[in-house]
Amino acid sequence: MSDGHQVHTHLVGVEDAGVPHEVDAVVVGAGFAGVYALHRLRTLGLTVQVLEAGSDIGGTWYHNRYPGARCDIESLDYSYSFDDDLQQEWHWTERYAAQPELLRYIRHVADRYDLWRDIRLDSRVDAATFDEASSRWTVRTEHGEVFSARFCILATGVLSVAQVPDIAGLESFQGQWFHTGDWPHEGVDASGKRVGVIGTGSSATQLVPVVAEQAGHLTVFQRTANFVMPAQNHPMIEQVEREWKAEYPERRAKARVSGFGHNQLSNPKRAMEVSPEERRREFELRWQLGGLYMMRAFSDILVDPVANEECAEFVRGKIREIVADPEVAELLSPRGFHFGTKRLCSGTDYYETFNRENVTLVDVRTAPIERITPTGLRTTAAEYDLDVLIFATGFDAMTGSMLKIDIRGLDGRTLREKWAHGPRSYLGVAPAGFPNLFIVAGPGSPSVFSNMVNSIEQHVEWIAALIEHAALRGARRVEATEEAEQAWIDHVNEAAGRTLYVRSPNSWYFGANTPGKPRVFMPYVGGVGTYRHLADDVAAKDYEGFLIS
Numbered sequence: 156m157s158d159g160h161q162v163h164t165h166l167v168g169v170e171d172a173g174v175p176h177e178v179d180a181v182v183v184g185a186g187f188a189g190v191y192a193l194h195r196l197r198t199l200g201l202t203v204q205v206l207e208a209g210s211d212i213g214g215t216w217y218h219n220r221y222p223g224a225r226c227d228i229e230s231l232d233y234s235y236s237f238d239d240d241l242q243q244e245w246h247w248t249e250r251y252a253a254q255p256e257l258l259r260y261i262r263h264v265a266d267r268y269d270l271w272r273d274i275r276l277d278s279r280v281d282a283a284t285f286d287e288a289s290s291r292w293t294v295r296t297e298h299g300e301v302f303s304a305r306f307c308i309l310a311t312g313v314l315s316v317a318q319v320p321d322i323a324g325l326e327s328f329q330g331q332w333f334h335t336g337d338w339p340h341e342g343v344d345a346s347g348k349r350v351g352v353i354g355t356g357s358s359a360t361q362l363v364p365v366v367a368e369q370a371g372h373l374t375v376f377q378r379t380a381n382f383v384m385p386a387q388n389h390p391m392i393e394q395v396e397r398e399w400k401a402e403y404p405e406r407r408a409k410a411r412v413s414g415f416g417h418n419q420l421s422n423p424k425r426a427m428e429v430s431p432e433e434r435r436r437e438f439e440l441r442w443q444l445g446g447l448y449m450m451r452a453f454s455d456i457l458v459d460p461v462a463n464e465e466c467a468e469f470v471r472g473k474i475r476e477i478v479a480d481p482e483v484a485e486l487l488s489p490r491g492f493h494f495g496t497k498r499l500c501s502g503t504d505y506y507e508t509f510n511r512e513n514v515t516l517v518d519v520r521t522a523p524i525e526r527i528t529p530t531g532l533r534t535t536a537a538e539y540d541l542d543v544l545i546f547a548t549g550f551d552a553m554t555g556s557m558l559k560i561d562i563r564g565l566d567g568r569t570l571r572e573k574w575a576h577g578p579r580s581y582l583g584v585a586p587a588g589f590p591n592l593f594i595v596a597g598p599g600s601p602s603v604f605s606n607m608v609n610s611i612e613q614h615v616e617w618i619a620a621l622i623e624h625a626a627l628r629g630a631r632r633v634e635a636t637e638e639a640e641q642a643w644i645d646h647v648n649e650a651a652g653r654t655l656y657v658r659s660p661n662s663w664y665f666g667a668n669t670p671g672k673p674r675v676f677m678p679y680v681g682g683v684g685t686y687r688h689l690a691d692d693v694a695a696k697d698y699e700g701f702l703i704s
């Protein structure tokens with residue numbers, strides 16, 4: 156962080172510990188969601204305090220600074236659209252921005268809109284309690300600072316609680332170990348070392364090729380092979396940037412009503428209605444386009460198991476072409492779940508990396524990890540000596556960051572109690588029984604099934620409009636009804652039930668990667684455009700499903 160920013164943040168004073176600092180709204184989290192919420196609520200004339208656990212803003216893009224970390228939505232799409240001047244003046248250097256550039260961008264936004272003065276860093280919120288008499292939230296940080304706010308906005312992120320699996324012996328390890336989601340700021344020197352990586356999800360597939368270039372030897376411990384698309388990243392092409400910027404109004408409008416909130420081409424045809432040659436041509440085109448484009452090769456990829464298997468087999472064929480050793484290629488070939496039902500990965504030279512002499516792939520499904528030893532790691536089949544161990548093992552997804560906070564609504568009921576069998580809220584925004592509390596891009600909304608920045612803008616703008624509506628009516632309390640919440644949950648489940656996601660429940664979308672977590676499909680898969688339409692319809696009907704008093 157620059158000194159300038161430090162000065163700003165430290166000018167934000169709070170009263171003595173225990174004496175509440177009064178604001179209209181507290182926003183928890185200063186990632187893309189919290190930063191925009193601050194800006195938007197300020198424009199309504201509200202006083203806002205953002206509380207951020209980290210030592211800088213950026214959320215995901217602050218903590219996930221592992222080598223190779225970059226976005227897998229095109230930069231020109233994965234950026235704010237609320238101010239045309241901002242989107243015209245910012246220059247992205249690559250098709251897919253790397254983590255440092257995304258961090259620079261969000262800090263630029265904070266500078267440009269004078270946001271730092273209302274952001275308090277190193278301030279982890281550990282409790283929020285609703286007071287019925289005053290209809291206000293009391294929000295506390297771990298340092299004992301107390302804020303009183305009419306509204307509490309949770310912008311805590313859906314992939315922000317890093318998860319290190321409970322493997323026996325970790326405390327005995329004499330080397331260094333790290334989690335990708337909590338990467339040290341000073342970096343990790345892997346040069347010449349024996350490095351182990353546990354996990355083969357999105358984080359690992361970005362990190363592995365970069366670390367392989369530095370390490371003496373790299374061992375990748377794989378439990379489930381994933382589908383990894385080539386990112387096809389490249390420096391920004393001047394003409395593409397110029398044209399895209401000229402078309403921004405239409406492109407943003409299109410993204411807002413699209414299925415996933417961005418400008419990727421969707422093919423309206425069904426896979427099995429075309430000839431095998433046309434199918435192959437389309438898959439090949441998508442492979443060349445790279446990243447997540449394959450998800451939209453045909454309209455029924457995520458619905459029809461036959462179409463899905465055609466796509467899966469095309470990718471397995473690519474793996475066989477790239478990876479020299481047929482046994483390694485087979486081990487890298489995903490099986491046992493439908494293409495795209497575990498988050499599709501996007502990487503650069505991931506499969507190629509397994510042709511390197513200094514890289515070994517170890518199957519820990521057939522021979523599971525037994526324990527971590529002082530010198531490395533032992534599976535049921537062999538022992539591996541390691542200097543550095545990297546956990547690319549994911550997150551307590553979607554609900555973890557909110558359930559870490561002791562949130563108490565009406566009658567002292569906690570959010571943990573309410574969500575004991577899975578997250579529940581109306582429109583993914585407002586949990587019934589928790590008045591004046593709003594969630595940005597969380598479970599029950601398109602969230603992780605969308606270009607996050609697009610969904611964040613939609614949510615923040617919708618919540619701000621609801622707050623404004625309540626204020627104009629002189630209301631002090633806004634709460635979702637149990638009936639509206641139940642109807643929304645039914646709709647979320649019904650939308651998921653139409654897809655192949657429900658047939659492959661072994662993913663973090665279901666909380667399957669977190670021991671003890673209820674197995675509930677959490678995001679809304681009905682589409683960004685559909686969601687926006689439904690939310691706008693609720694607003695047009697005077698916020699049907701909310702009690703405003």
Ligand code: NAP
Pocket residue numbers: 225226227228314320321335353354355356357358359361376377378379498501519524547548549550603663668
């Ligand atoms: P993840 O997708 O949850 O992957 C975790 C990996 O660790 C899986 O391969 C998992 O295997 C493995 N694992 C977990 N516990 C294990 C254990 N005890 N033994 C062996 N293997 C174990 O986590 P992630 O890669 O950090 O990605 C999380 C999400 O963040 C992504 O899905 C994506 O939405 C987002 N992300 C996005 C980007 C991007 O935009 N480019 C980059 C990184 C992350 P199993 O599959 O068998 O459980």
